[in-house]
Amino acid sequence: MKPKNSEMPFDNESFAVDVQQGWKGRFSLTKTLSITIGLLVLISVSSVLGVGVWLAQKNTYSLLGDKVNEFTNSSVNRVKHHLQSAEYQAQFIVSRLEKGEVDLTNTDQFGILLMGALAAAPQIEAVMFIDPAKQSLIAFWEDNEVIVAQRDLSDDSAVRQAMSGGQSDSGWGAPVWHEGTNETFLNLSVPVVLEGKPMGFIVSVVSVDELSTFISDEEQRDDGRAFILYGRDHVLAHWLIQRTYPGRSSNSPLPLLKNFGDIILSSIWQTEGRYETPLQFSNGSKGHSLEIHDEQYMFVYRSVSGFGPKPIIVGAYFNAIDVTEEISRMVLSLVTGLIALVVSLLAAIFLGRKIAKPIIEFSSAASRVRDLKISEVPNLHGSIYRELNDHARSFNAMLKALRWFELYVPRRVVERLIKRDEVDSIISETGEVTVMFTDIVGFSTTSQGMSAPQVAEFVNHHFTLVAACIESENGIVDKFIGDSVMAFWDASDSDEESAVQACRASLAIAKAIAEDNQRVGEKGFPAIAIRIGIHTGNATVGNIGAVGRINYTIIGDTVNVSQRLEQLGKIIYPLGTTTSILISGDTAAKLNGEFNMVSVGRRFLKGRTGDIEVFKLE
Numbered sequence: 001m002k003p004k005n006s007e008m009p010f011d012n013e014s015f016a017v018d019v020q021q022g023w024k025g026r027f028s029l030t031k032t033l034s035i036t037i038g039l040l041v042l043i044s045v046s047s048v049l050g051v052g053v054w055l056a057q058k059n060t061y062s063l064l065g066d067k068v069n070e071f072t073n074s075s076v077n078r079v080k081h082h083l084q085s086a087e088y089q090a091q092f093i094v095s096r097l098e099k100g101e102v103d104l105t106n107t108d109q110f111g112i113l114l115m116g117a118l119a120a121a122p123q124i125e126a127v128m129f130i131d132p133a134k135q136s137l138i139a140f141w142e143d144n145e146v147i148v149a150q151r152d153l154s155d156d157s158a159v160r161q162a163m164s165g166g167q168s169d170s171g172w173g174a175p176v177w178h179e180g181t182n183e184t185f186l187n188l189s190v191p192v193v194l195e196g197k198p199m200g201f202i203v204s205v206v207s208v209d210e211l212s213t214f215i216s217d218e219e220q221r222d223d224g225r226a227f228i229l230y231g232r233d234h235v236l237a238h239w240l241i242q243r244t245y246p247g248r249s250s251n252s253p254l255p256l257l258k259n260f261g262d263i264i265l266s267s268i269w270q271t272e273g274r275y276e277t278p279l280q281f282s283n284g285s286k287g288h289s290l291e292i293h294d295e296q297y298m299f300v301y302r303s304v305s306g307f308g309p310k311p312i313i314v315g316a317y318f319n320a321i322d323v324t325e326e327i328s329r330m331v332l333s334l335v336t337g338l339i340a341l342v343v344s345l346l347a348a349i350f351l352g353r354k355i356a357k358p359i360i361e362f363s364s365a366a367s368r369v370r371d372l373k374i375s376e377v378p379n380l381h382g383s384i385y386r387e388l389n390d391h392a393r394s395f396n397a398m399l400k401a402l403r404w405f406e407l408y409v410p411r412r413v414v415e416r417l418i419k420r421d422e423v424d425s426i427i428s429e430t431g432e433v434t435v436m437f438t439d440i441v442g443f444s445t446t447s448q449g450m451s452a453p454q455v456a457e458f459v460n461h462h463f464t465l466v467a468a469c470i471e472s473e474n475g476i477v478d479k480f481i482g483d484s485v486m487a488f489w490d491a492s493d494s495d496e497e498s499a500v501q502a503c504r505a506s507l508a509i510a511k512a513i514a515e516d517n518q519r520v521g522e523k524g525f526p527a528i529a530i531r532i533g534i535h536t537g538n539a540t541v542g543n544i545g546a547v548g549r550i551n552y553t554i555i556g557d558t559v560n561v562s563q564r565l566e567q568l569g570k571i572i573y574p575l576g577t578t579t580s581i582l583i584s585g586d587t588a589a590k591l592n593g594e595f596n597m598v599s600v601g602r603r604f605l606k607g608r609t610g611d612i613e614v615f616k617l618e
Helices: 012-021 028-097 107-120 157-163 208-214 216-225 320-346 347-368 388-409 409-421 452-472 497-519 559-572
Strands: 126-130 136-144 145-154 176-178 183-194 199-207 227-229 234-238 286-292 294-305 312-321 427-439 477-481 484-490 531-547 547-553 579-584 599-602 613-617
Touching: 028 107, 028 126, 028 183, 028 199, 028 208, 028 294, 028 312, 107 126, 107 145, 107 176, 107 452, 145 599, 183 208, 199 208, 208 227, 208 234, 216 286, 227 294, 347 388, 427 452, 427 559, 452 477, 452 484, 477 547, 484 531, 484 559, 497 531, 497 579, 497 613, 531 559, 547 559, 559 579, 559 613
Parallel strands: 531 579
Antiparallel strands: 126 136, 126 199, 136 145, 176 183, 183 199, 227 234, 227 312, 286 294, 294 312, 427 484, 427 531, 477 484, 531 547, 579 613, 599 613
16 A cells, blocks of 8 residues: 555554664754754744844843852852961861870971861962960961061960950951051961860961952952952952051051942942842842932842951942843844844755764764763864854863863762762761772871971872772762771672772782882882771761752761771881781671681770771781
């Protein structure tokens, strides 16, 4: 039987194959693009002609709102990062002291630690340790170099003012004026408590003048005049405070807003001439417009807590002329777009052929990104067409970001989360894991004679060796802690015992360290020794943290036991041992005959009740 209007026989077998294959690969991309572009152009033209004016107004305000919100989010995040670096460095120093890795009484050793922390965060003006007698060891910048010195601060009014609250918890103090440098500083104090005894404070100092310079870079000045207020009445950072600003003193470390030299900013809270803007703000941002000296200004700002007794207000103001120009440009873009749509209809077939090739290249590259083969994805070539060239540049920029992302997030972690298909939820579950802790023996002494860049290069070289051994056995590097590595194996990830994989990795690390010690002279690194602790048990594995800011990690007693086993290596193994590996009885019970184990008996671990069976792995 013939189908209507056709003289060709109906091929049932061919149709069945077509149905089975879902018509895959039957259509030409070039023809499809040509027809589709033509239809879309016609639909777009008729739609735009009908609602163009309404869309122009709506979209313009939406885009302006997005731009303002993006600017505010970026400003807040950059300021937070700028100040939080001081917190991270201070907490890092305290953690090293509490672990006993640095001796407070060893001035040279402690000074190197302070220097490293300061060099790692150039926005910090100084970092110091102050004991209860106001004696300090301080690292500070001088002529682009880090200087370490001992100072008697008992007569320093700024220190007395900063420490007057007697705070016992970490926190930012109120801004303090320093007579010696004629600058205002923000001070973060973190208490140092060793074995239950208060020893003093680690203090990170951030210059308000430098903070003003930071927020007044060229990029931000092009978008708006940035500012930071301390509370609602004082100016914390502004381009006018990049250099010495008059009128500041110990009694008034910050300029009053109402008398500030920027008359636009000083009028921010006035009610006369104030009206609301049509823009929609997000993430707690606020804004309003003011008429000042016959000109319109728009203010946008957000209150941020946690950097002192009063919240800081990060924001900027814009001249309304810039906004109206933006609207005019949007209208012009709309008209230009209509013309471009008509022209593109005539060129649809030609464009279809030209567009097909870069789209196919993009599809291939996107497939590799989907499979997380980021290192195998080539950069897309540019195109003579602006849109496609922008597309390629945007993809290449994204690819660059993903390559950085690949360095920070283990691929196995991303694969696990993708398989779960629960991106919007915080996932955590309890199961059996094997946890490994590694630590360089005498790292503080080893790095004592190195500069900060040399220390970083030395540690990065070591971490590269260790991480390669862990990942070759399907382990996940959870984090780098100073000179230590924490990794884990989830029993649900593999048919093989997690304990077996962890122990293989530890032996591979031992071999890699031994081989590397024989050729360290090539890079000028010293030979090192390493301790490893391994324990198998139940732990909570998954995304731990708050919505929007989480880490894929593990928590539980299993983590503590593995770390304590690593520390126990100091006692079990003789001095000079290149690699010491201690495993718990729970781990040993899951191993097979390929491993040599020597029992060292039942041992008590620091901070835990009861003892556990401990084995050497050889």
